[in-house]
Amino acid sequence: MEVLLQQIVNGLMLGGVYVMVAVAFTLVIGMLNFLNFTIPALFMVGAVMIWAVMQKGFGPGVDTFLNDTVGAQNKWIVGVVVALVVVSLLSLVIERFTYRYMKAKYGDATEHALPLVSSLGFLIIFEHFVIGRWGSDPLTMDSPFGNASFYVGTVQFSTPQTISLALSLAIVFSISLMLKKTKLGRALRSIAERPDTATLMGVDVNRIVPLVYVIAGLLCGIAGVLFAINYTTLDAYIGDKVATIAIAGMVLGGLGNVWGAVVGGLFVGLLEVLSIHWLGASIVKVPIWGMLLLILIIKPTGLFGHSAIGKGKF
Amino acid sequence: MLLEVSGLDVRYGRNHAVKSMDLTIGEGEVVTVLGANGAGKSSLLKAIQGTVKPSGGRVRLGGRDVTGWSAPRRVRDGLVLVPEGRQIFVSLTVHENLQMGAYSRREPVEAEISDIYERFPNLAQRRDMPASVLSGGEQQMLAIGRALLAKPKLMMLDEPSLGLSPILVQQLFQLIDQLNRDGLAILLVEQNTFMALQSAHRAYVLELGETVLQGTPEQLAEEEKKLEAAYLGAS
Ligand SMILES: Nc1ncnc2c1ncn2[C@@H]1O[C@H](COP(=O)(O)OP(=O)(O)OP(=O)(O)O)[C@@H](O)[C@H]1O
Ligand SMILES: [Mg+2]
Numbered sequence: 173m174e175v176l177l178q179q180i181v182n183g184l185m186l187g188g189v190y191v192m193v194a195v196a197f198t199l200v201i202g203m204l205n206f207l208n209f210t211i212p213a214l215f216m217v218g219a220v221m222i223w224a225v226m227q228k229g230f231g232p233g234v235d236t237f238l239n240d241t242v243g244a245q246n247k248w249i250v251g252v253v254v255a256l257v258v259v260s261l262l263s264l265v266i267e268r269f270t271y272r273y274m275k276a277k278y279g280d281a282t283e284h285a286l287p288l289v290s291s292l293g294f295l296i297i298f299e300h301f302v303i304g305r306w307g308s309d310p311l312t313m314d315s316p317f318g319n320a321s322f323y324v325g326t327v328q329f330s331t332p333q334t335i336s337l338a339l340s341l342a343i344v345f346s347i348s349l350m351l352k353k354t355k356l357g358r359a360l361r362s363i364a365e366r367p368d369t370a371t372l373m374g375v376d377v378n379r380i381v382p383l384v385y386v387i388a389g390l391l392c393g394i395a396g397v398l399f400a401i402n403y404t405t406l407d408a409y410i411g412d413k414v415a416t417i418a419i420a421g422m423v424l425g426g427l428g429n430v431w432g433a434v435v436g437g438l439f440v441g442l443l444e445v446l447s448i449h450w451l452g453a454s455i456v457k458v459p460i461w462g463m464l465l466l467i468l469i470i471k472p473t474g475l476f477g478h479s480a481i482g483k484g485k486f
Numbered sequence: 487m488l489l490e491v492s493g494l495d496v497r498y499g500r501n502h503a504v505k506s507m508d509l510t511i512g513e514g515e516v517v518t519v520l521g522a523n524g525a526g527k528s529s530l531l532k533a534i535q536g537t538v539k540p541s542g543g544r545v546r547l548g549g550r551d552v553t554g555w556s557a558p559r560r561v562r563d564g565l566v567l568v569p570e571g572r573q574i575f576v577s578l579t580v581h582e583n584l585q586m587g588a589y590s591r592r593e594p595v596e597a598e599i600s601d602i603y604e605r606f607p608n609l610a611q612r613r614d615m616p617a618s619v620l621s622g623g624e625q626q627m628l629a630i631g632r633a634l635l636a637k638p639k640l641m642m643l644d645e646p647s648l649g650l651s652p653i654l655v656q657q658l659f660q661l662i663d664q665l666n667r668d669g670l671a672i673l674l675v676e677q678n679t680f681m682a683l684q685s686a687h688r689a690y691v692l693e694l695g696e697t698v699l700q701g702t703p704e705q706l707a708e709e710e711k712k713l714e715a716a717y718l719g720a721s
Binding site: 355358359361362364365366368369370371372373374375376 | 535537556557558561562566567569573575576577578582585586587589590632636
């Protein structure tokens with residue numbers, strides 16, 4: 173019983189990472205009707221950036237400089253900042269070549285499979301850039317917080333993991349509040365439903381869409397950073413591994429539904445950890461993808477989706 | 487002149503939808519553009535609004551050349567289009583649709599939204615419901631209310647009477663007259679020729695992208711008689 177309880181806690185902690193990636197996917201799908209494969213890439217870049225800052229990835233010169241200026245124990249803060257700045261900039265580049273280019277050329281970026289293909293291109297390029305620079309072996313880093321943890325009864329809670337889970341839920345909650353209550357949120361929802369009519373209201377769609385990319389990119393970047401800090405081992409393909417599971421979580425919750433992505437993300441985290449516990453690590457993808465295929469057959473709109481795949485469902 | 491369109495061309499590939507159109511609207515005027523399906527009416531409005539890029543010609547708003555301006559910038563300058571088919575946001579509530587109408591404005595608009603609710607009590611009753619619950623007539627009210635909240639100097643309406651019952655069409659044109667009496671200039675695209683000519687000060691008739699007739703409703707009636715006479719004479 174206690175072992176099971178511990179596994180459930182571990183599963184929810186891992187789920188917190190999937191939640192952010194699933195929400196990133198769902199935002200882009202809900203707004204732009206586009207399964208954006210640069211999301212795993214940005215997750216990986218976020219994780220690799222904080223690793224590189226922490227573990228001399230940018231060379232001994234940079235490392236010495238950081239030790240002298242901010243101090244060894246504060247390097248992780250620099251890592252977080254570098255990771256978030258890099259994913260934001262990359263998000264803007266990606267927007268230009270996926271959404272804006274298609275929109276300018278064909279009038280509507282979302283009715284084509286092309287942005288999906290170009291986003292896949294970005295994913296592969298980013299992965300190979302990282303492999304070219306830092307190799308394909310696992311990259312390990314020392315957690316800046318060590319093994320800090322606390323107990324509730326006999327169940328152990330890792331402090332950084334608990335903070336990460338709380339942070340990811342707080343971020344998703346703020347995004348959902350922003351969508352519901354603010355002028356920007358209304359504009360985003362109106363673009364999700366009818367971008368051309370939103371333009372008639374004076375919404376500058378070409379300015380707001382990059383913002384959606386940056387928000388989604390930051391979600392992935394933060395998730396990547398938290399993953400690196402909490403699990404301390406990563407590689408160039410970590411984005412693929414996490415994102416495929418997060419996609420399963422998103423579909424479970426319902427495409428384009430933010431709270432669905434939260435529930436779905438936590439659920440797949442739980443499912444992963446419990447599957448490893450009961451069935452072993454080698455088979456863990458089978459229950460997750462089996463669950464996904466089952467959902468697609470029984471209820472393709474997911475648990476909370478209220479319409480078929482398409483636009484406008486926040 | 488509030489709006490001056492000169493030599494406007496709209497092309498979709500090889501399809502020349504609007505051919506060298508000239509059109510003017512003065513302060514406080516109601517001008518109607520009439521024409522059959524595919525005549526190029528919507529294309530004309532979209533080019534004036536800036537959501538379709540004209541292949542030639544100029545658009546002047548309040549004396550300023552706005553041809554190169556984006557559509558949102560034209561909205562901020564008081565040019566507002568109520569699109570064909572109303573196009574309300576069904577995933578937003580009625581109230582949020584009205585708030586979207588005021589998107590381009592910085593000052594508070596709550597008082598103006600209350601005025602809209604007073605004008606359209608049906609909308610007030612459904613304030614917090616998703617706009618998908620509205621009937622066709624209510625949707626048209628919402629679309630017009632939404633456009634009014636942008637504080638237009640010139641409001642363009644694309645076939646607002648489409649799909650409305652005769653009574654609602656009557657009410658719609660009463661509303662148009664009322665808005666105009668309050669000083670709003672209106673560019674009205676219609677296929678309901680009879681009603682449109684009753685409200686309009688001047689009219690243009692489009693055929694396959696070309697202006698074939700223009701003038702006051704009386705002049706148009708005169709021309710029509712001549713045409714009929716010509717047809718009768720020919721037969
Ligand atoms: N996006 C587009 N791409 C290609 N052709 C178009 C496009 N929009 C309109 N057209 C063509 O341009 C011509 C004029 O269309 P437009 O919609 O302006 O006519 P309309 O007068 O508004 O017709 P209706 O009364 O049916 O609304 C038509 O031949 C139409 O097929
Ligand atoms: Mg039309």
